[in-house]
Amino acid sequence: MQVLGIETSCDETGIALYHSEKGLLAHHIFSQVSHEEYGGVVPELASRDHVHKVIPLIQSLLAEKKLNAADIDGIAYTAGPGLAGALLVGATVAKGLAFALGIPAIGVHHLEGHLLAPMLEETKPSFPFLTLLVSGGHTLLIKTTALGEYEILGESLDDAAGEAFDKTAKLLGLPYPGGPHLAVLASKGERHRFKLPRPLIDRGLDFSFSGLKTAVSQLIEKSPRDEKTQADIAAAFEQAVIDTLIVKATRALAITGFNQLVVAGGVGANQHLRQSLTQLAHSQGFQVFYPRPSFCTDNGAMIAYAGCQRLLKGEKSHELQVRARWPLSELRPPL
Structure with a gap:
């Protein structure tokens, strides 16, 4: 299974492609710098930057691997916790693309992505x-x-x-x-x-x-x-x-x-x-x-991996929903 990962929980736009047998194929990330002058993340600015960057990053990643959108078997996106507006950008892109391709799109808990990130390394x-x-x-x-x-x-x-x-x-x-x-x-x-x-x-x-x-x-x-x-x-x-x-x-x-x-x-x-x-x-x-240092911060690779594991376990797509607050204790194993 080949899964596209989309991470837009805060101020970094992360896109990755993970294959269930070949491992991580590619990942791109865009780190926003426009917040530096404000001394912290401005939610509206973060959301706008995601809008501008998500699609071009997906296109760039697929072009790099000489793949088409039709080669994707599933999409994983960060559903929470995070900034609501930023989360909605990734979620709507994921759901829209999945609907057009007739493939599943699954929301991933951001913290589950982090705690599974070491699974992307050779020694895990x-x-x-x-x-x-x-x-x-x-x-x-x-x-x-x-x-x-x-x-x-x-x-x-x-x-x-x-x-x-x-x-x-x-x-x-x-x-x-x-x-x-x-x-x-x-x-x-x-x-x-x-x-x-x-x-x-x-x-x-x-x-x-x-x-x-x-x-x-x-x-x-x-x-x-x-x-x-x-x-x-x-x-x-x-x-x-x-x-x-x-x-x-x-x-x-x-x-x-x-x-x-x-x-x-x-x-x-x-x-x-x-x-x-x-x-x-x-x-x-x-x-x-x-995880490697670049996967300690927010990234699409960890979301692609976590989503792939849940899709392989048979978890189905849910309605488009994001949660700015989402305690990890509420997460459950795949059904």
């Missing part, structure tokens, strides 16, 4: 495994038993890890999007010059990063603004987040008895987090899996 996990999903909107520990069988073991009670990265970057005067810029600055800093809290680290599996963000804000206010101090603050913040994620993830591995950990979502591209977890996995005897 097998069910069951523990997922640490860390992004701008979510910080989740998920007991992942099978396709659609997800139990949330821990979640953020306030700011998600990625949100804390972006807010701290803004406090440091870094440009949007802040997370990657903060990571670059942190790589130049001394990680143990400043002591910052690790909220809730001594108990449970839930996360809290708002207190850490407040502590960083107070530290910035009373510290000099020289480049070294800024780098040291960034490094201390990054280390506090990473320490918290690692403690919670290893605690969840012990509780579940799993020996496989998947790290997905935008923060999963953080190189220091990857290095720290890889070293820990080697010393403690568990395996850790990541």
Whole structure:
């Protein structure tokens, strides 16, 4: 089965083609830059950019592989969660094209796409495994038993890890999007010059990063603004987040008895987090899996893969519907 994936949940237009036997055939992505001057995503601008880019990207991808629309067997699109207007662009294109071709179109949960993204790599996990999903909107520990069988073991009670990265970057005067810029600055800093809290680290599996963000804000206010101090603050913040994620993830591995950990979502591209977890996995005897960095952020490949798996399991098309809010706990296995 050859499935076209369409991702339009926020400010990146992702298109991909996945074959059930040959794997990922091609993927294109357009990252919007028009939001930088506003310091955050403007929903209306995001929707307009998707309108302009979805069809040309599909045409470009098919031309690259010397294929026609008639060669597509199914279409997967992000149905939520995300920006409602942006989601509707991908959904309507997917449904319209599917109707014209007489093929199924299936809505995919955005977070399911992320947690299955490592399946696109040569070295991949097998069910069951523990997922640490860390992004701008979510910080989740998920007991992942099978396709659609997800139990949330821990979640953020306030700011998600990625949100804390972006807010701290803004406090440091870094440009949007802040997370990657903060990571670059942190790589130049001394990680143990400043002591910052690790909220809730001594108990449970839930996360809290708002207190850490407040502590960083107070530290910035009373510290000099020289480049070294800024780098040291960034490094201390990054280390506090990473320490918290690692403690919670290893605690969840012990509780579940799993020996496989998947790290997905935008923060999963953080190189220091990857290095720290890889070293820990080697010393403690568990395996850790990541998508390639370009598949940690929003992309069409993960949507094409997740949709293909559900179509292969016999899941049928549904009515055109998008959900700006859609808890992962409401997702079910294919019927």
